Amino acid sequence: MQTSTDLKELLARIDRKGYPAYKDTKGTYQFPGYVLSIDHVQGDPFAAPSKLSIHVSGQTAAFPRTLYRMPCQRIALQDELTRRFGRQAEQVSFQAKGSGHSGLVSVSRCGQEVLERTACRLDPRSGDLLLRLEVGFPANGRTINARELEKILFDLLPRCVQNALLYRNLDAKRLQTVADLAEDQHYIREALPGLGLCAFVADGSILPRASGVSARPMREGVVFQSPKELAVTLELPHRGKLTGMGIRKGVTLIVGGGYHGKSTLLKALELGVYNHIAGDGREYVITEDGAMKIRAEDGRSVQRTDISMFINHLPNGKDTTRFVTEDASGSTSQAANVVESVEAGASLLLIDEDTSATNFMIRDELMQRVIHRDMEPITPFIERTRELYDAHGISTVIVAGSSGAYFHIADHIIQMDRYVPRDITALAKREAEAFPINSALPEPAGALNLDRRPKASPEFQSGDRIKLKTMGRDGVSLNRETIDLRYVEQLIDSEQTAALGYCMLYAQKHLLDGRRTLRQVVDALDELMERDTLAALCESRSGVAFLARPRKQEIFACLNRYRGLKM
Structure with a gap:
């Protein structure tokens, strides 16, 4: 030195x-x-x-x-x-x-x-x-x-x-406040399973953001207040007693008029997988780690994914237990996103009807009478939602504003009224009795085929330098192959996207041997970051890049959208 x-x-x-x-x-x-x-x-x-x-x-x-x-x-x-x-x-x-x-x-x-x-x-x-x-x-x-x-x-x-x-x-007092807040947030997240909850939104939270291009809290935004029916009180190590709305495991429906805060609540839950800084307004909006935001994603590639839980008997005879496409439709992409979330270990699905494929989410009774079930290859999500929870332990939170069909299967129904949540479960259930739906459900889907074993591409074994380029939060490019991550909505920082690019490089060089399953590959990457720090991904490159750690779920999402992945 x-x-x-x-x-x-x-x-x-x-x-x-x-x-x-x-x-x-x-x-x-x-x-x-x-x-x-x-x-x-x-x-x-x-x-x-x-x-x-x-x-x-x-x-x-x-x-x-x-x-x-x-x-x-x-x-x-x-x-x-x-x-x-x-x-x-x-x-x-x-x-x-x-x-x-x-x-x-x-x-x-x-x-x-x-x-x-x-x-x-x-x-x-x-x-x-x-x-x-x-x-x-x-x-x-x-x-x-x-x-x-x-x-x-x-x-x-x-x-x-x-x-x-x-x-x-x-400022020693400020640093202690930062440490105490982190411990309180961790305490809430760890307490959720034992309380039968998948998320918690504290009273006093400010969910609306300043604007569509600013993540800062809205000035004079409506203060969140839990309905008494869903109120939960926690005793935190530092904050002490904290009351808020507990979202229970199972199926929760969020309804309400346009611009009343449905999507705002869902967005807060979606980002509740991360801790937030003091003053953000969502410091105590905590969602369990395994939550995944699901949407339709027209045009994405799908690699040997078992979507037979939702799609079967295609007219072209294509195998849906090992489904492959370079240009998925809205329904097939959303089906793939759900199944891949199961493979990634998701415990909660977050869905907004505004970004979903309508024919994937529901088929009303009139359409079923005209187009019989045996003529429709899609089993809509509404008919599998309970099965996802009963068979796989995966809860669902759905934002709906146009169809009341989900009233029948929801365990809890929350109405957002001018950004104020109200528990209307009993009322909605009574009204739903006047609109019975076809109660005949399809046969259970059974075990999903999640045994996918990716192989490395030859170009990564040649020793030639691979060009890695990050495109903000939208994606990452390896040589000429672009991985489109625009619709992986829980990616919130371009440094996470950069880390995903390095994950792809590391996996190609060391992990994609055709013997490890996709889940084992992701587990190995996560263990590397935990054991040797995030910087370990930047091997043999000039200096350590600015990276932020992605969740395992986003690593799965990146691998699944990588068209160069060989299964």
């Missing part, structure tokens, strides 16, 4: 040389109180910024172990430190001048959700702190401006470290 003085002397030697001379700075340098590592140097001032990391020993960072004794607390603390360093970086970014990205200082941009990221890692054993950032090395044209880089590395960055990464300089 070199010293900061060595780095300063090196910068003096390469000043005003051609930009490639910056490559000589790569290495680790001891600064007062921390180690600076220059991990990857950009090729020119207009290329992606250089990757740096800051290492602070546990003794110097000195964060009390009570703040990160639980994994959820550690992730919340890492998130808070990333946000704080990001605010410091915004203040100093571009204070150093030059062409291209010269002077940029940035870290991961965190949203409303608390995610585990490669941007910041606190070692749970030693307390050592690692923070990754990007810096645009300054240049005039393509000539090194080492004096401006010296300003960043010896003046601006040390200031950020002092103000964001050392416990003695931070």
Whole structure:
């Protein structure tokens, strides 16, 4: 390891040389109180910024172990430190001048959700702190401006470290609040199964968002208040008593007029699989880990998926127990999404009729009289909903505004009235008696064939470099193959999408051997991230990318939408 003085002397030697001379700075340098590592140097001032990391020993960072004794607390603390360093970086970014990205200082941009990221890692054993950032090395044209880089590395960055990464300089009360909130959120999520619940929405929550392009809470939004029939009171470790609406296992229907908050409630439940920061309004909207949002997805590929639970006897004779298509219809895509969720271990399905295929969800009695069952290959979801719960333990929450048929099978019916929930189960059941439906259900689907064993593509074994490109939250590209993730709605950060791309690369190289099932492949990827940290996905590439950890369900979703996957 070199010293900061060595780095300063090196910068003096390469000043005003051609930009490639910056490559000589790569290495680790001891600064007062921390180690600076220059991990990857950009090729020119207009290329992606250089990757740096800051290492602070546990003794110097000195964060009390009570703040990160639980994994959820550690992730919340890492998130808070990333946000704080990001605010410091915004203040100093571009204070150093030059062409291209010269002077940029940035870290991961965190949203409303608390995610585990490669941007910041606190070692749970030693307390050592690692923070990754990007810096645009300054240049005039393509000539090194080492004096401006010296300003960043010896003046601006040390200031950020002092103000964001050392416990003695931070608000201890705020950090304790962050840790306590994380523990309370974890407590609720762990308590759900024992209470017979699949989700909880606390009284006082603010569910509406500021706008369609902002995840921040709406100012003066309607405060959530549980109907007394569904009220549940929890005793949290730090918050104490907290009352809210418990959504019970089974089948729950959310109804109401347009613009009354049905989809807003469902969206909150959908994102309740993640913890949220204080002030978000959804801090105590908690959904069990295995919840999956389901929708129709016209045009997606389906690879050897058993959709026979919903679709059989196709006119072309196509096998629906190993169904394959490069261009699925609305109904077949939604059927595949449900079955793949079962394979992924989903415990709760979240469905909005607005984004569903109508012929997949329901066939009314008049249509059944005209088009007899033996002429229709689709068994609608309404006829399998109870079976999913009884046979597979999978609950369902459905938003419906146009058809009352689901009143008959729902265990609980919630009406959203101007964003206020009301339990109308008894009323809806009484009214449904006047509109009987065909009670003849199809034969149980039986065991699903979930034995899919993917194989690696030859191009990943050749040793050639695979081009990986992330397209925000919309998808990821491997060479010329784009994996479309636009409709995987519980992906909430582009860094999760990037992590999925690295998961695909790692799986192709190490896991897709034709012997492991898809579930075993996903379990191995999840175990790798848990055991060796998220950064372990970035093997043999230049520096560690900014990644956020995806759930196992999103890894499944990505693999299932990868057209290059060989089954």
